[in-house]
Amino acid sequence: GQNIDQPTEMTATEGAIVQINCTYQTSGFNGLFWYQQHAGEAPTFLSYNVLDGLEEKGRFSSFLSRSKGYSYLLLKELQMKDSASYLCAVRDYVSRDTGFQKLVFGTGTRLLVSP
Amino acid sequence: GAVVSQHPSRVICKSGTSVKIECRSLDFQATTMFWYRQFPKQSLMLMATSNEGSKATYEQGVEKDKFLINHASLTLSTLTVTSAHPEDSSFYICSARDVRRSSYEQYFGPGTRLTVT
Numbered sequence: 001g002q003n004i005d006q007p008t009e010m011t012a013t014e015g016a017i018v019q020i021n022c023t024y025q026t027s028g029f030n031g032l033f034w035y036q037q038h039a040g041e042a043p044t045f046l047s048y049n050v051l052d053g054l055e056e057k058g059r060f061s062s063f064l065s066r067s068k069g070y071s072y073l074l075l076k077e078l079q080m081k082d083s084a085s086y087l088c089a090v091r092d093y094v095s096r097d098t099g100f101q102k103l104v105f106g107t108g109t110r111l112l113v114s115p
Numbered sequence: 116g117a118v119v120s121q122h123p124s125r126v127i128c129k130s131g132t133s134v135k136i137e138c139r140s141l142d143f144q145a146t147t148m149f150w151y152r153q154f155p156k157q158s159l160m161l162m163a164t165s166n167e168g169s170k171a172t173y174e175q176g177v178e179k180d181k182f183l184i185n186h187a188s189l190t191l192s193t194l195t196v197t198s199a200h201p202e203d204s205s206f207y208i209c210s211a212r213d214v215r216r217s218s219y220e221q222y223f224g225p226g227t228r229l230t231v232t
Contacts, residue, residue: 004158031219033219035223040206040226040228041225041226042119042208042223042224042225042226043159043208043223044223045220045221045222048219048220050219087158087159089159091219094219098147098166100147100164100166100172101147101212101219101221102161102164103149103159103161103221104161105158105159105160106158107156107157107158108158
């Protein structure tokens with residue numbers, strides 16, 4: 001079956017660093033995505049990992065270990081506007097011809113940043 | 116670039132009626148479009164995938180006769196919820212990609228909040 005686990009909720013203070021973990025068990029693996037979603041809005045793309053290791057993009061970094069079925073999103077220098085849900089999604093299947101790809105989403109981690 | 120719009124952003128309809136949701140890619144050609152549904156505090160669940168000019172591929176458990184998808188052009192896809200019931204009330208999000216431009220990127224619309232009374 002498909003299973004993606006994330007903590008339900010995390011809290012942190014402004015200026016701090018927070019790490020959001022994601023473990024997955026999917027039938028296929030063609031990359032892992034992290035999205036940010038504010039309440040009532042669409043997800044916005046943060047990062048994509050397909051090979052093991054760390055991808056850094058400004059205040060956000062994402063790490064992947066395929067052998068462990070594990071990823072994390074690291075947010076540095078937290079700001080109030082970072083309060084949102086963070087979704088981990090695995091691309092389970094992709095067809096390079098048709099464009100079809102299936103993303104399996106975790107339930108998301110709700111991050112609350114306090115002053 | 117890569118903007119996806121949805122219309123309407125919110126809709127309230129009565130039980131038994133149909134409602135149409137539009138999804139447009141504004142500055143790129145969407146070879147593939149995806150429709151997701153998200154219930155409160157739950158994950159996004161893929162409902163169906165469509166390629167322009169082709170029939171949609173529905174995920175297991177999604178009724179194709181109830182959720183009609185039309186991907187008429189490279190910039191427009193519509194989702195029609197037929198004979199809506201209160202349990203269809205949800206947040207519907209479309210997503211689009213241009214397979215010729217990127218190997219993985221998928222751009223999401225702002226979502227449509229459907230409430231069936």
